[in-house]
Amino acid sequence: MPIPLPRFTLDLPDWALSALQQLPESIPRLEDRMAAVLRFARLNTEQGTGGPFAAGVFERDSGKLIIIGVNRVIPLNCSSAHAEITALTLAQQILGTYDLGGPDMPTHQLVVNWSPCAMCFGAVLWSGIRSLVIAGADVEMMAITGFDEGPMPANWRQELADRGIELIEGLMREEALAGFRDFAATNPVIYNGRQGG
Amino acid sequence: MPIPLPRFTLDLPDWALSALQQLPESIPRLEDRMAAVLRFARLNTEQGTGGPFAAGVFERDSGKLIIIGVNRVIPLNCSSAHAEITALTLAQQILGTYDLGGPDMPTHQLVVNWSPCAMCFGAVLWSGIRSLVIAGADVEMMAITGFDEGPMPANWRQELADRGIELIEGLMREEALAGFRDFAATNPVIYNGRQGG
Numbered sequence: 001m002p003i004p005l006p007r008f009t010l011d012l013p014d015w016a017l018s019a020l021q022q023l024p025e026s027i028p029r030l031e032d033r034m035a036a037v038l039r040f041a042r043l044n045t046e047q048g049t050g051g052p053f054a055a056g057v058f059e060r061d062s063g064k065l066i067i068i069g070v071n072r073v074i075p076l077n078c079s080s081a082h083a084e085i086t087a088l089t090l091a092q093q094i095l096g097t098y099d100l101g102g103p104d105m106p107t108h109q110l111v112v113n114w115s116p117c118a119m120c121f122g123a124v125l126w127s128g129i130r131s132l133v134i135a136g137a138d139v140e141m142m143a144i145t146g147f148d149e150g151p152m153p154a155n156w157r158q159e160l161a162d163r164g165i166e167l168i169e170g171l172m173r174e175e176a177l178a179g180f181r182d183f184a185a186t187n188p189v190i191y192n193g194r195q196g197g
Numbered sequence: 198m199p200i201p202l203p204r205f206t207l208d209l210p211d212w213a214l215s216a217l218q219q220l221p222e223s224i225p226r227l228e229d230r231m232a233a234v235l236r237f238a239r240l241n242t243e244q245g246t247g248g249p250f251a252a253g254v255f256e257r258d259s260g261k262l263i264i265i266g267v268n269r270v271i272p273l274n275c276s277s278a279h280a281e282i283t284a285l286t287l288a289q290q291i292l293g294t295y296d297l298g299g300p301d302m303p304t305h306q307l308v309v310n311w312s313p314c315a316m317c318f319g320a321v322l323w324s325g326i327r328s329l330v331i332a333g334a335d336v337e338m339m340a341i342t343g344f345d346e347g348p349m350p351a352n353w354r355q356e357l358a359d360r361g362i363e364l365i366e367g368l369m370r371e372e373a374l375a376g377f378r379d380f381a382a383t384n385p386v387i388y389n390g391r392q393g394g
Binding site: 005006007008009010011012017067073074076077078079080085088089090092093094096097098099101102103104105117118119120121122123125126127128130150151152153154155156159163164191192193194195196 | 205206207208209214270273274276277282285291293299314315316323324347348349350356360361389
């Protein structure tokens with residue numbers, strides 16, 4: 001089987017690198033962390049670099065910013081490049097570990113502008129993240145945008161708790177929904193898997 | 198926030214590139230596709246390049262081989278680099294699309310040496326794959342190896358059917374379990390998220 005060297009590079013768009021460099025090293029207030037994530041989600045669609053989702057990895061207690069990632073599915077041709085997987089993967093590269101909850105690590109937190117989809121929920125469990133902050137959950141985002149979150153375990157909140165992962169939800173919910181409404185008003189491509197017949 | 202350029206490269210180990218080049222362009226029989234996947238899973242642990250999982254993307258009807266990926270979590274410091282996500286992502290790069298089930302595409306099949314974890318189950322749904330072939334499912338692999346598959350939706354088989362994804366299970370089940378037993382006998386690192394306290 002003669003094949004070209006198969007390789008995939010996950011990175012952030014240029015505007016995100018600039019925007020990251022303008023942020024402070026630490027963001028102590030939780031609302032300010034979410035506000036930064038909401039801004040990245042909005043910029044991602046405005047700049048045409050992916051879907052309306054962003055996710056930030058922080059040290060929970062100090063607020064130290066590790067990275068904010070965005071959805072990269074369409075521009076990178078990768079259906080797994082949701083914002084959460086992008087952020088977790090890049091944070092693991094920056095910190096040089098596959099386990100953000102490893103021994104002697106500070107507590108890491110993931111801040112996202114909506115609840116994770118079925119895939120990203122699993123990715124959160126395996127990442128070592130110990131705190132998940134979301135602007136909201138479930139049907140409102142799907143009703144506005146048409147994005148499908150997929151089949152979540154019915155007791156996903158309890159699954160997080162059972163695995164020692166703190167959940168904080170409803171932070172800046174109205175601002176997040178306003179972002180989704182503005183996105184939906186542009187009549188965008190909504191990819192939910194299998195566009196063919 | 199001064200940061201180094203965040204970037205992640207997902208690729209295959211050198212032995213896998215060589216092994217891929219020795220395979221035929223097409224593998225018509227399903228058992229032969231699974232046999233190739235089982236061999237990659239075994240080689241991945243023997244060569245010390247990741248966990249005991251492999252996944253192949255094929256054109257279902259012709260058997261054309263697109264790529265076989267392996268678990269790369271520990272060597273690449275990426276908790277999401279399970280075999281399924283590696284294979285699907287590299288297949289999407291090779292084919293230049295985020296949707297393996299897009300219009301005018303042949304039907305693509307994912308062949309894996311066990312049932313997907315919670316994360317990879319979601320990844321399958323978003324990938325455009327229309328046929329999933331697994332050697333087995335549920336508790337036997339976990340009991341042998343200690344790997345946690347995470348909280349799957351209770352009706353995951355029905356969720357696949359509802360989304361038009363064919364499921365074929367139990368292919369070369371005993372051979373797959375033998376591979377997991379041999380892996381477990383080496384007292385390996387089993388990563389299930391959050392190694393710290």
